[in-house]
Amino acid sequence: MKRVRIALSMIALSAVVLVGCKDKGNNQDTAIGQENHKHGPEGKHHEGDRKGPPHGGDRKGPPKGGSPEQTKTLEEIGGYKIGEVATDFNLKNVDGSMVSLASIENAKGYIVTFTCNECPFSKLYEDRLIELHNTYAPQGYSVIAINPNSPENEKEGYAAMQARAKEKGFPFAYLVDEGQKIYPQYGAVRTPHVFLLDKERKVQYIGAIDDNSKSPEDVKVKYVEEAIKALEAGEKPSPNLTKAIGCPVKAARA
Numbered sequence: 001m002k003r004v005r006i007a008l009s010m011i012a013l014s015a016v017v018l019v020g021c022k023d024k025g026n027n028q029d030t031a032i033g034q035e036n037h038k039h040g041p042e043g044k045h046h047e048g049d050r051k052g053p054p055h056g057g058d059r060k061g062p063p064k065g066g067s068p069e070q071t072k073t074l075e076e077i078g079g080y081k082i083g084e085v086a087t088d089f090n091l092k093n094v095d096g097s098m099v100s101l102a103s104i105e106n107a108k109g110y111i112v113t114f115t116c117n118e119c120p121f122s123k124l125y126e127d128r129l130i131e132l133h134n135t136y137a138p139q140g141y142s143v144i145a146i147n148p149n150s151p152e153n154e155k156e157g158y159a160a161m162q163a164r165a166k167e168k169g170f171p172f173a174y175l176v177d178e179g180q181k182i183y184p185q186y187g188a189v190r191t192p193h194v195f196l197l198d199k200e201r202k203v204q205y206i207g208a209i210d211d212n213s214k215s216p217e218d219v220k221v222k223y224v225e226e227a228i229k230a231l232e233a234g235e236k237p238s239p240n241l242t243k244a245i246g247c248p249v250k251a252a253r254a
Contacts, residue, residue: 068121068190068213068245068246068247069243069244069245070189070190070193070207070243070244070245072189074187074206074241077187077189078184078187079184079185079186079187079188080185080186080187080195080203080206081203082203082204082205082206082240082241083202083203083204084202084203085200085201085202085203086101086112086185086186086195086197086201086202086203087185088100088101088102088201089101089175089182091146091175091176091177091178091182092158092175092176092178093173093174093175094158094161094162094165094166094170094173094174094175094176099144099173099175101144101197101201104142104144106140107140107141107142107199108139108140108141108198108199108231109140109141109196109197109198109199109204109228109231110141110142110144110196110197110201111132111133111136111141111142111143111144111194111196111224111228112144112146112186112194112195112196112197113129113143113144113145113146113192113193113194113195113209114145114146114147114148114177114183114186114188114190114191114192114193114194114195114249115129115145115146115147115191115192115193116147116148116149116156116191116247116250117147117149117155117156117160117161117164118149118153118155118156118247119191119192119246119247120247121190121191121192121213121245121246121247122191122192122246122247124213124214125192125209125213126168126170127216128209128210128216129143129145129172129192129209130168130169130170130171130172132209132224132225133171133172134171135225136225136228137171137172139228139232141196141228142172142173143172143173144172144173144175145170145172145173145174145175146174146175146176146177146182146183147161147174147175147176147177148177148180148182148183148188148191148249149191149249149250150180150250150251150252150253151176152252152253153250156250158176161174161176180251180252183249187206188244188249189244189248189249190244190245190246190247190248190249191246191247191249192208192209192244192246193206193207193244193246193249194206194207194208194209194223194224194244196224196227196228196231196237198231204227204231204236204237204240205223205224205227205237205239205240205241206240206241206242207223207239207241207242207243207244208223208242208243208244208245209222209223209224210222210223210224210225211223211242213245213246223239223242227240
């Protein structure tokens with residue numbers, strides 16, 4: 001009987017020791033788990049605890065492409081200034097006829113516009129040029145479009161101009177600047193680039209068609225229309241000079 005009691009006492013003692021070891025192990029596991037939660041594996045901080053931007057997060061690449069805005073002044077360009085008389089020209093139209101300023105009947109002024117086939121800005125303004133011509137040609141102010149780009153690019157050549165004029169239904173003359181002699185005289189550096197002349201061919205306005213190349217719905221100032229209205233009222237356009245927005249004129253390779 002005594003042996004039985006001794007055996008039971010030893011079993012009970014062993015159970016107490018095992019429970020104590022288990023509790024200690026659990027406490028250690030909990031502590032280790034809490035430490036790892038704070039620092040991550042191997043004592044490293046989690047990504048969310050890093051101070052400062054993540055790797056590469058503050059990098060900003062340069063803008064792609066150059067600015068479409070005219071950068072040179074009239075003095076640097078060397079073309080016509082406000083008030084100067086523009087020389088007449090005689091250029092080939094897409095219908096095969098030759099067109100000059102003098103050949104336009106009942107003219108009170110001329111909306112000479114250097115534009116082209118491929119420039120996205122020129123394309124954005126095609127419908128607005130059509131509307132401008134349809135509105136003001138009956139009042140004596142016709143659009144005369146001139147492509148100043150080198151025909152080395154077939155997409156800017158005479159045949160391509162004819163196709164574009166037919167596709168869009170241009171109601172105005174679309175002339176080729178053969179030999180690229182006219183655009184330097186005017187000082188056109190972008191497409192589109194407008195030169196509004198009065199009846200005596202004096203330059204009264206130079207620059208953009210309006211103040212929003214991308215969205216006709218968001219235009220706030222229609223520069224060419226306002227300039228025409230000023231001339232009709234016997235006043236000087238204001239502003240009479242804005243920066244042209246578009247693609248650089250493509251000169252022939254030397």
